[in-house]
Amino acid sequence: MARRGDLPQGTLYPGRGRKPGVEFSGVKKSTARLKRLTIVTDAWTPQVNGVVTTMRNTSRMLTRMGHEVTMITPEHFRSVPCPGYKEIRLSAFAGKKVAQMLESSLPDAIHVATEGPLGMAARAWCLKNEFPFATSCHTQFPEYIRLRAPIPTSWTYAWLRRFHGSAHTTLVRSKTQQKLLEDRGFRHLKLWPGAVDTEIFRPRGKDALDLPRPISMYMGRVAVEKGLDAFLDLDLPGSKVVVGGGPDLEKLRGAYPHAHFLGPKFGEELAGVLSAADVFVFPSKTDTLGLVMLEAMACGVPVAAFPVPGPLDVIRDGSTGAMEEDLASAVFRALAMDPGACIEFAEKHSWKRSTERFLAAQLPHHQDSNCTPMAAPSV
Numbered sequence: 001m002a003r004r005g006d007l008p009q010g011t012l013y014p015g016r017g018r019k020p021g022v023e024f025s026g027v028k029k030s031t032a033r034l035k036r037l038t039i040v041t042d043a044w045t046p047q048v049n050g051v052v053t054t055m056r057n058t059s060r061m062l063t064r065m066g067h068e069v070t071m072i073t074p075e076h077f078r079s080v081p082c083p084g085y086k087e088i089r090l091s092a093f094a095g096k097k098v099a100q101m102l103e104s105s106l107p108d109a110i111h112v113a114t115e116g117p118l119g120m121a122a123r124a125w126c127l128k129n130e131f132p133f134a135t136s137c138h139t140q141f142p143e144y145i146r147l148r149a150p151i152p153t154s155w156t157y158a159w160l161r162r163f164h165g166s167a168h169t170t171l172v173r174s175k176t177q178q179k180l181l182e183d184r185g186f187r188h189l190k191l192w193p194g195a196v197d198t199e200i201f202r203p204r205g206k207d208a209l210d211l212p213r214p215i216s217m218y219m220g221r222v223a224v225e226k227g228l229d230a231f232l233d234l235d236l237p238g239s240k241v242v243v244g245g246g247p248d249l250e251k252l253r254g255a256y257p258h259a260h261f262l263g264p265k266f267g268e269e270l271a272g273v274l275s276a277a278d279v280f281v282f283p284s285k286t287d288t289l290g291l292v293m294l295e296a297m298a299c300g301v302p303v304a305a306f307p308v309p310g311p312l313d314v315i316r317d318g319s320t321g322a323m324e325e326d327l328a329s330a331v332f333r334a335l336a337m338d339p340g341a342c343i344e345f346a347e348k349h350s351w352k353r354s355t356e357r358f359l360a361a362q363l364p365h366h367q368d369s370n371c372t373p374m375a376a377p378s379v
Contacts, residue, residue, distance in 0.1 A: 031359045036068045038107040040098070042116030043138075044073035047088060048245065048264055049221050050194075050291040051138045055113055057197065061355040070105040072098060072118060095121045109134070109362040115141065115163050127166055132364040135164050136171040136192065137181065140309075143286040147224050157184050168364045173289035174313035190361050194289045194314070195354035196346050200267065201298035203343065204275035211239040211260065214335055217277035217301075219270070220284075220292050222246035222261075227283040230306075232256045234281075234328045243273055275299040279334045282311060283327060290314060293321075298346035300339030304330035320345045 039059060043051035055071075062069045077097065079089035098121035102110065110126060110133040112119045119135075126133040142156035164170040164186060171192035172178045178189050209215060215238055218231055223246040232240060232252065240259040242252070253261045265273050274280070280296035280303045287310035293303045294314060303321035305311035315321040320342045322333035 038070040038105045040072040040122040041113035091117045134169040135167040140286045176309035177288040195351040196294040201295045203300040208272040209276040214238040214278035217241040219243040222249040230283040297342035302334040302337035304334040
């Protein structure tokens, strides 16, 4: 474990007795001083979802930009399956080891990306040691919980407000999500837009799938919160394709025998299958962003969705896709969209630009004239 006297000049260290809002010795306003970053996330491989994609690509881009990144993820801990969602592993008895990893990484900044066991342990350590930290809010977690258990969303939002209220900044994925959280009393929110890897996700032709056309495709986690019934119940010509895995895969495969369930795909194979679609259908009403929509657009595939948070922030209705309460109508409209407009739009969303926004938000408020410090509540 590092001792305080071992720390190099300019390191942010959790010194006891330091008052919130007081500038650390050696800290500069420029993000160039943030040499070492520690990111704590409960969402990590082998999970396949937008949070994992975001944190992996952000970590890689930070490294390319010359920063030292320490990732505290479930792979370092003993874990147990999440009740009702065995694909997600929850780290057990994480507090002591998280503390040791935070102290040994000598971070200039700490980012807590999730509200699970690792995120809670990191938050507790930061508060105990008066170390400023940032968080991010990736999902409509209260709505996810409500679909699985009779827990009022107001209770879960109250817990999340307390969790994120301790951070100097909370990153959100869309303007719509920012407005929804502000209306619920969340503070110090900053926008962190999504991105897409256009080296992988690009037009590749339509040969990867030999199915009747048009091909309507969903790609992502196969779970109740994704609203796949709304897609699979549609009366559409051609073929319906579902790419991905999750707790509802076998149930839906049995209930919709005429749909094509391809299971999880990755990397180049995933991009090839996605490019073969004629329209991407995004039936979720609980997503904050939906990176898969940008990935579809990058492949030249327009998107059909409901007019809800997530799609409202990603789709240019009438250009890169269509949004309607009647999802079938949105599909038919999207089929007429220009693939070139989709590609052009997606190319503006690079991981480098997204990571620069992430990095700037790791600076405490007293170094950012656009934010007002807020005293951290008790744990």
